[in-house]
Amino acid sequence: MCLVYGEVEGQSDVPVRVHDACFTSEVLGSLKCDCKQQLELAMDYIKENGRGGIVCYLQQEGRGIGLANKIAAYAVQETGVDTVDANRQLGLPDDTREYSAVENMLRELNVQSIQLMTNNPRKIRELECAGVKITGRIPCIVKANLFNEGYLAAKERRMSHVLDNSWCYWDAAGTVYNSIDEAMEGDYGDGTYDECDVVITKNRRFD
Numbered sequence: 001m002c003l004v005y006g007e008v009e010g011q012s013d014v015p016v017r018v019h020d021a022c023f024t025s026e027v028l029g030s031l032k033c034d035c036k037q038q039l040e041l042a043m044d045y046i047k048e049n050g051r052g053g054i055v056c057y058l059q060q061e062g063r064g065i066g067l068a069n070k071i072a073a074y075a076v077q078e079t080g081v082d083t084v085d086a087n088r089q090l091g092l093p094d095d096t097r098e099y100s101a102v103e104n105m106l107r108e109l110n111v112q113s114i115q116l117m118t119n120n121p122r123k124i125r126e127l128e129c130a131g132v133k134i135t136g137r138i139p140c141i142v143k144a145n146l147f148n149e150g151y152l153a154a155k156e157r158r159m160s161h162v163l164d165n166s167w168c169y170w171d172a173a174g175t176v177y178n179s180i181d182e183a184m185e186g187d188y189g190d191g192t193y194d195e196c197d198v199v200i201t202k203n204r205r206f207d
């Protein structure tokens, strides 16, 4: 499926989010990943940037392994391994997503070239191999939460996602700290905080 906003026909450098469906976050509200937030961020960007844009929404749940396998992999992750190793323990690939449909969609829309909204170098490579002309990248970095920070770290460390080392700690007032120690010396110097509750969570900044 393809969502088009504004006049994109015949245009170059069109902002495009190629987004793979994530039933667990987008429908069930799971906080284990950042897919839903990335989709919302991309749609907000497209609405606000004034040039129009496209969201290509593809059915490739769980980096292509499907919903049932993804849930099985989540269960394995409960033992403490990351998303890549969980897949491997189940004999599943790291990432099987493919993007030839995107080339078809863009050709149908007569889009000349795109700026891809992604942090994922594999997606850039795969799209270029599929014949899509990419003239730029728009980072799509969202705030992490306590439930998906491990997943985001795995994306950065294991799958080379470009998250620009933008880890930081925020407090409830929006003050940014470089380390948890620095944050604890600040307003929360007594060391009593409930990490699940409020104050300091590990976050990524919106770009």
Ligand SMILES: [Zn+2]
Pocket (backbone or CB within 6 Å): 022, 024, 025, 033, 034, 035, 036
């Ligand atoms: Zn997801």
